[in-house]
């Protein structure tokens with residue numbers, strides 16, 4: 006048993022040694038240590054989820070709990086190229102800052118560890134206050150363990166002309182590595198920014214506890230991209246939690262194609278009138294991959310809106326989970342909540358569990374939700390073949406067209422093209438369908 | 443060009459074609475007429491290789507080879523073209539890219555070089571002029587949001603670009619007003635040639651005023667019950683199909 010456990014006292018349930026070690030190494034000022042302890046206690050009380058936990062019913066973490074995860078190896082940060090995208094970037098390897106490209110001092114972007122060391126008020130005010138530790142035990146664990154990350158603190162009226170790109174890479178040696186990418190975005194009144202979180206391929210087995218918290222002030226507009234293309238052995242457990250004030254907007258684009266098990270919990274609290282969230286998501290899984298998308302939107306007050314479009318493409322023996330919940334709280338009149346989830350099953354062995362949920366406790370609301378699961382349209386397939394396109398290419402083409410409905414919503418062209426190529430690359434006859442895109 | 447003998451075909455549990463014979467020589471235009479539900483689209487679908495149709499008996503020979511042995515895409519590359527009665531909307535697949543892929547598939551199969559982007563565009567623009575189609579058609583999804591008439595024009599545009607040896611037009615006239623009908627017919631007529639054959643499926647004789655057939659066949663209950671020249675279409679226009687349905691039973 007590690008010394009950290011002994012020091013914490015006998016009443017806390019035992020945690021794996023690798024967690025105790027990481028917790029012991031996590032530093033910070035007193036206020037942070039307090040939050041770290043609370044996070045660790047929350048995680049210890051909840052433990053690793055099992056299939057008996059409703060929120061984890063279809064996502065089995067046995068593969069994670071059987072392993073232990075360490076600090077990883079030193080590796081040169083290699084910025085994954087995105088053609089045509091040249092913007093300020095920060096690169097993290099195993100959760101620690103490894104490189105910074107063209108990030109100007111003045112824009113309110115800095116490494117989280119440095120901001121905490123400088124006692125930045127935004128950190129103290131907001132860090133670990135937006136992602137609900139009771140619902141997100143891995144966010145609680147991240148709070149206990151994270152080493153570094155990014156603070157984006159936009160003063161009122163700031164407009165970031167260029168996107169900001171945050172790249173997170175895991176580099177494992179012989180043993181699996183733990184990384185805790187942590188991002189805090191405080192968007193002041195009427196500020197605007199585009200933030201890209203790019204979870205790159207990395208190497209080897211890793212566990213990523215990736216937590217992003219967003220506090221959007223009145224009239225702020227955040228366009229958020231999340232590209233998850235981790236290594237095939239990776240475990241990715243992400244949380245994106247946002248709190249939106251009056252007339253602010255969060256547009257989230259979430260592409261999940263990597264990892265052995267990948268999950269994102271996406272929460273948006275629409276806390277003041279006029280707040281809006283768009284959630285565009287696409288998961289493409291094959292072989293034995295598992296992707297889990299959980300989302301929750303709280304329409305807490307009158308006149309807020311949400312629009313969720315999630316699609317999935319499953320092949321091989323892959324499995325995906327979609328659970329989207331919209332809660333319209335008492336008195337939240339004028340709520341507009343739209344949600345749809347559509348899935349394409351390309352193999353008889355693939356499996357999807359989809360559950361759109363609407364809880365409405367208010368009158369005068371406009372809500373719709375729906376989920377579909379199906380195969381490729383036989384008429385469209387025949388039409389393409391009758392024009393000389395071979396069957397396999399025609400299938401890939403229709404699959405791509407299905408997925409592209411989500412990607413087409415990305416306004417940032419280089420990123421959209423990169424995302425499209427990621428998807429194309431996962432389909433049979435990639436070269437031939439590239440001619441169509 | 444095309445020789446159909448004793449063709450029987452079914453969809454699901456239902457027998458639709460019940461012993462159909464048809465000979466189409468090079469350069470000939472054959473009209474297939476018949477009441478709704480007589481099996482016209484089934485015949486067209488069998489020729490193009492629609493997978494949900496099952497041929498239970500008979501043979502189809504196309505330019506000396508067993509057509510039924512080929513996949514739909516192989517048939518297309520061998521020069522068979524079906525203009526669909528109900529062209530399919532495929533959002534997300536670009537109209538012009540499909541056209542290019544289709545043309546290059548045919549050319550590659552013939553051992554010809556693929557057209558470069560410039561040559562291709564010149565060809566498409568030329569054919570679009572023939573079909574009186576605006577540039578906006580190019581960059582839309584395949585048939586996406588097209589009106590009924592636009593879809594039919596798009597079918598004939600594809601045909602004009604691909605230059606098939608055997609074109610099967612399934613009710614290309616339905617849903618067209620008279621002006622659109624003339625445009626479509628003009629497109630089809632411009633493709634008539636001594637080595638291109640056409641099977642024109644229609645419910646009404648109106649189309650045949652513009653696309654003048656060499657032969658007219660009447661399909662009823664899965665078989666051809668009457669064959670004649672152009673005048674047969676006019677007779678059908680006057681008398682309807684009922685007298686032939688009776689004839690089919692008597693025969």
Ligand SMILES: Nc1ncnc2c1ncn2[C@@H]1O[C@H](COP(=O)(O)OP(=O)(O)O)[C@@H](O)[C@H]1O
Pocket residue numbers: 453454455456458476477478479480481482483484485494
């Ligand atoms: N896939 C199918 N399954 C069952 N019946 C079908 C199918 N396709 C067509 N039919 C039936 O077969 C008959 C002939 O259809 P069709 O060839 O489309 O006729 P036409 O084109 O002459 O109107 C119709 O009664 C139609 O309902």
Ligand SMILES: [Mg+2]
Pocket residue numbers: 482483484527612613
């Ligand atoms: Mg028909």
